[in-house]
Amino acid sequence: MDAKLSSSPAPLDGGPAARLLTWYDRHARDLPWRSKPGEVPDPYCVWLSEVMLQQTTVAAVTPRFTAWVARWPDVASLAAAPDEDIMAAWAGLGYYARARNLVKAARAVVAEHGGRFPGTEAELRELPGLGAYTAAAVAAIAFGERAVVVDSNVERVVARVFAIQTPLPAARPAIRDATDRITPDTRAGDFAQAxxxxxxxxxTVKKPQCLLCPIAVDCRARAEGIAETLPAKAPKKKRPYRHGTIFWIERDGHVWLVRRPDKGLLGGMRALPTGPWTDERPGLADAPAEGPWVMLNDTVVHGFTHFELELALARTGGEPADPDAGEWWPIKDLGTAGLPTLFARAADRLKGA
Known part of the structure; x- marks a missing residue:
C-alpha cells in the first residue's frame, strides 16, 4: 500500500479529538521524522523513529536518527548493511534487541514485500519486532489507517482524561479502550502525534500545565484534583544485584574485543570480554587470558530492566587464550567500535589505568 499525503487540517465535530487537533495544527513539534502538511509520510522514517524512541528520549534520538538516515536512507540500504555496522551504529541507544529486530524487519520488507512497507496494522504486525504499539503507530502516521496508538505519553493523558485510577500495568486494557473511544476516524496519525x-x-509526569491544555475541559482527573497522581503505578519490586568482571587485554596500542552472542543481553555487539554474571563476585573466573591480571580498585555499575550489574575491572598485557575469539582494535579509535554504553564507560576507566 502507498503512503498517503499527510492530512491537512479538517474540522471535526466537537470533542477532545477536535480540540486536540486544532491545538496540534498550531503547536506540533518540528521533528526530523515527521512530514510537513501536504508531504507524503515516509514509512521508513516513521518506523525507524518509533523503534528508536522506545524507552529513549526525543532529545537523544534526534541526532542519532539524522545520522542513521544519512547513512541508510531507505529500507533497502538498511537491509543490505552488514549486521556489525548496524549494531555499532546503534551503540548507546540501549535495548539492543531493537536493533536486531530492525535488521530482520528491513530484510523482511525487502524479501517479502518488494521493499515497500505493508500499509495495514495487521500486516505490519507480521514483521519481526513490530509489536502492537509500533504497528499501530506506523499504520496511523504513515498510512492514514485508523489505529489506536498508545505509548507512555498517551497512557498518562488518557488515564487523566478518564480518571482511570487502576494502577499500571493492570490499567492498560481500560486505557486502550478509552483511547479507542476518542480516536477519530480521520487524521488518526495526527491525533496520535498530538x-x-x-x-x-x-x-507531563510532574506538575501538568492544565491551564494550557487544549482538552482540560474534558479531563475528569483535573476536575477531581487528582491529575498529578495519575496514572497510578503498582509498587516496583527491588531488582536483584549481580556481579561480574570486565577484562582488558592490551598489546601494542590495541585492545582485545569480542562479539557477544547473538541471543541474550547486548547480543551481537562488540564488547570487552567478561566472565559470568552471578550473585557473587566471580573474580577472574573465565578470564580470556592467563594474565597476570591486575584488578583495579574500581567498578562499573549498570542498570538493566530486571537487575543491577556491578562489574569489577581487570587488565593484563597477556595474549588471549583463543586468538580466533575476537579482534584487536586500536585504542585510539575505540570510539568507532560501537561499544555499548556499559563497556564504553569501562573502557574509559581501563585505558588510562
Whole structure:
C-alpha cells in the first residue's frame, strides 16, 4: 500500500479529538521524522523513529536518527548493511534487541514485500519486532489507517482524561479502550502525534500545565484534583544485584574485543570480554587470558530492566587464550567500535589505568 499525503487540517465535530487537533495544527513539534502538511509520510522514517524512541528520549534520538538516515536512507540500504555496522551504529541507544529486530524487519520488507512497507496494522504486525504499539503507530502516521496508538505519553493523558485510577500495568486494557473511544476516524496519525506532544510538553509526569491544555475541559482527573497522581503505578519490586568482571587485554596500542552472542543481553555487539554474571563476585573466573591480571580498585555499575550489574575491572598485557575469539582494535579509535554504553564507560576507566 502507498503512503498517503499527510492530512491537512479538517474540522471535526466537537470533542477532545477536535480540540486536540486544532491545538496540534498550531503547536506540533518540528521533528526530523515527521512530514510537513501536504508531504507524503515516509514509512521508513516513521518506523525507524518509533523503534528508536522506545524507552529513549526525543532529545537523544534526534541526532542519532539524522545520522542513521544519512547513512541508510531507505529500507533497502538498511537491509543490505552488514549486521556489525548496524549494531555499532546503534551503540548507546540501549535495548539492543531493537536493533536486531530492525535488521530482520528491513530484510523482511525487502524479501517479502518488494521493499515497500505493508500499509495495514495487521500486516505490519507480521514483521519481526513490530509489536502492537509500533504497528499501530506506523499504520496511523504513515498510512492514514485508523489505529489506536498508545505509548507512555498517551497512557498518562488518557488515564487523566478518564480518571482511570487502576494502577499500571493492570490499567492498560481500560486505557486502550478509552483511547479507542476518542480516536477519530480521520487524521488518526495526527491525533496520535498530538497526544504524544501533549503528554511531552503539557500533560507531563510532574506538575501538568492544565491551564494550557487544549482538552482540560474534558479531563475528569483535573476536575477531581487528582491529575498529578495519575496514572497510578503498582509498587516496583527491588531488582536483584549481580556481579561480574570486565577484562582488558592490551598489546601494542590495541585492545582485545569480542562479539557477544547473538541471543541474550547486548547480543551481537562488540564488547570487552567478561566472565559470568552471578550473585557473587566471580573474580577472574573465565578470564580470556592467563594474565597476570591486575584488578583495579574500581567498578562499573549498570542498570538493566530486571537487575543491577556491578562489574569489577581487570587488565593484563597477556595474549588471549583463543586468538580466533575476537579482534584487536586500536585504542585510539575505540570510539568507532560501537561499544555499548556499559563497556564504553569501562573502557574509559581501563585505558588510562
Amino acid at each position: 497526544m504524544m506532544d501533549l503528554g511531552s510538553s503539557i500533560c
